[in-house]
Amino acid sequence: MNLKGRSFLKLMDFTTEEILYFIDLAAELKEKKRRGIRHDSLTGKNIALIFEKTSTRTRCSFEVAAHDLGMHVTYLDPSGSQIGKKESIKDTARVLGRMFDGIEYRGYGQEIVEELAKYAQVPVWNGLTNEFHPTQMIADMLTIREHLGKLEGVKFVYMGDARYNMGNSLMVACAKLGMHFVACTSKKYFPDQKLVDYCTEVASKTGATITLSEDVDKALDKADVVYTDVWVSMGEPDDVWEERIRELLPYQVNADVMKRARDSAIFMHCLPAFHDLETKIGRDVHQKFGLTEMEVTDEVFESSQSVVFDEAENRMHTIKAVMLATLADMQ
Numbered sequence: 576m577n578l579k580g581r582s583f584l585k586l587m588d589f590t591t592e593e594i595l596y597f598i599d600l601a602a603e604l605k606e607k608k609r610r611g612i613r614h615d616s617l618t619g620k621n622i623a624l625i626f627e628k629t630s631t632r633t634r635c636s637f638e639v640a641a642h643d644l645g646m647h648v649t650y651l652d653p654s655g656s657q658i659g660k661k662e663s664i665k666d667t668a669r670v671l672g673r674m675f676d677g678i679e680y681r682g683y684g685q686e687i688v689e690e691l692a693k694y695a696q697v698p699v700w701n702g703l704t705n706e707f708h709p710t711q712m713i714a715d716m717l718t719i720r721e722h723l724g725k726l727e728g729v730k731f732v733y734m735g736d737a738r739y740n741m742g743n744s745l746m747v748a749c750a751k752l753g754m755h756f757v758a759c760t761s762k763k764y765f766p767d768q769k770l771v772d773y774c775t776e777v778a779s780k781t782g783a784t785i786t787l788s789e790d791v792d793k794a795l796d797k798a799d800v801v802y803t804d805v806w807v808s809m810g811e812p813d814d815v816w817e818e819r820i821r822e823l824l825p826y827q828v829n830a831d832v833m834k835r836a837r838d839s840a841i842f843m844h845c846l847p848a849f850h851d852l853e854t855k856i857g858r859d860v861h862q863k864f865g866l867t868e869m870e871v872t873d874e875v876f877e878s879s880q881s882v883v884f885d886e887a888e889n890r891m892h893t894i895k896a897v898m899l900a901t902l903a904d905m906q
Contacts, residue, residue: 576593576596576900576905577904577905578593578596578901578905579900579901579903579904579905580698580901581900581901582692582700582901583698583700583709583710583897583901584688584689584692584701584707584709585701585706585709585744585747586707586709586712586744586748586751587773589751591751591752591753594713594716594751594752595752596900597713597893598713598716598717598720598896600896600899600900600905601713601717601889601892601893601895601896602892603896604895604896605889605892614644614899615643615644615645616644617645617646617676617898617899617902617903618644618646619645619646620644620645620676620677620902621646621648621649621675621676622637622641622646622648622675622676622678623648623651623674623675624637624638624648624649624650624679624681624702625651625656625658625679625680626650626651626652626653626682626702627653627658627680627681627682627683628681628682628703630681630702632846632887632890633681633702633703633894634650635891636891636894637702637898638650639891640894640895640898643895644895644898644899646676646898658687659687664687664690664691665693665694668692668693668695668699669694669696671695672695672696672697675697676697676698676902677699677700677898677902678695678697678699678700679699679701679702680701680704681702681704682703683704683705684704684705685705685706685707688701698898698901698902700897700898703740704740705740705808706739706740706743707740707743707744707747708741708744708845709744710890710893710897711741711744711845712745712747713893713894713896713897714886714889714890714892714893715748715802715843715886715889716748716752717889717892717893718843718886718889719731719799719800721885722841723799726752726753726754727753727754727782728755728782729799729800730754730755730757730797730798730799730800731745731749731754731757732757732759732794732798732801732802732836733745733757733759733760733803734791734794734801734802734826734827734828734832735764735803735804735823735826735870736764736804736806736808736819736823737758737765737766737787738767741804741845742804743767743770745802746758746766746770746771746774746785747773747774747777749783749785750774750777750778750781750783751777752781753783755783755784755786756774756783756784756786757786757787757794757798758786758787758788759789759795759826761822761823761825761826762787763822765787766787771785771787791826791832791835797836797837798835798836798837799836799837799840800840800843801828801832801833801836801841801842801843802844803844803871804845804870805847805869805870806819806820806869817863817864820866820869827868827869827870827872828842828870828871828872828875829871829872829874829875830872830874830875832875833875833880840880841880841881842875842876842880842881842882842883843883843886844870844871844883844886845886846883846887848870848871848876848883849868849871850868850869850870850871850875850877851867851868851873852867857869
């Protein structure tokens with residue numbers, strides 16, 4: 576399969592077979608790194624990383640993956656780029672496309688990364704937008720396959736705020752890969768109906784199912800994967816905390832929730848997670864609202880069912896696969 580020259584903006588742009596190819600390639604590259612086999616086949620190439628929203632895992636994953644592949648990296652933080660300020664996105668894309676072999680963007684609206692890809696004339700990779708987080712999806716699916724041995728037929732339950740990039744992307748990924756996706760949350764936090772309709776149509780062809788439920792008992796019955804994310808996304812104002820805590824606390828992932836899933840179920844989280852008081856935000860929320868844990872309890876986060884650090888490591892292997900597949904002629 577040759578994906579050279581393609582941008583990686585959202586999973587809706589790829590077939591089931593292409594998504595599985597990324598996962599398989601990531602597994603192959605992970606094994607090569609484990610065995611110490613060099614795979615620097617992109618030596619001499621240069622990539623730009625545009626971060627309008629900062630990140631630990633995404634930045635480190637792109638940089639380590641790029642170095643393993645032999646590439647050089649230029650990092651542009653929120654103050655290091657004039658994109659959308661003094662220079663239009665279109666002009667930025669045309670400039671950077673002349674200098675770099677690939678461009679990563681992590682920031683705000685999906686329309687920004689789409690416009691970059693339209694004008695850059697080199698592959699553009701979505702490191703996160705408000706609407707989608709596709710590199711996280713390849714990592715998540717690789718992690719599930721490593722622990723459960725399969726993807727097709729897996730029951731996947733997402734708990735919490737399912738309206739934004741994680742809920743959206745996980746629903747699309749599950750639909751594409753024949754999995755049974757359940758968004759378990761209050762109706763207010765269900766994904767956009769237009770995207771639900773799209774995923775339902777895809778699911779009708781792959782054997783997947785899409786379910787939106789407020790009932791924790793029904794949602795968790797025979798669940799293979801329980802997934803959650805932070806209740807307040809990057810860039811949202813602090814005053815939404817009280818409302819989110821009140822409305823989403825019934826969907827916190829705790830020991831009782833995990834007992835309702837299969838004994839073999841795994842817990843996943845894209846991180847960072849507010850499961851203790853070891854962060855400034857965690858301490859601030861505790862001081863204001865009395866909570867010591869938020870979307871997931873420390874008991875679950877640190878349990879044997881938690882695979883969150885395997886998932887975090889897999890960001891690097893899967894991002895490496897995406898860059899290699901879109902920059903190289905694959906035989």
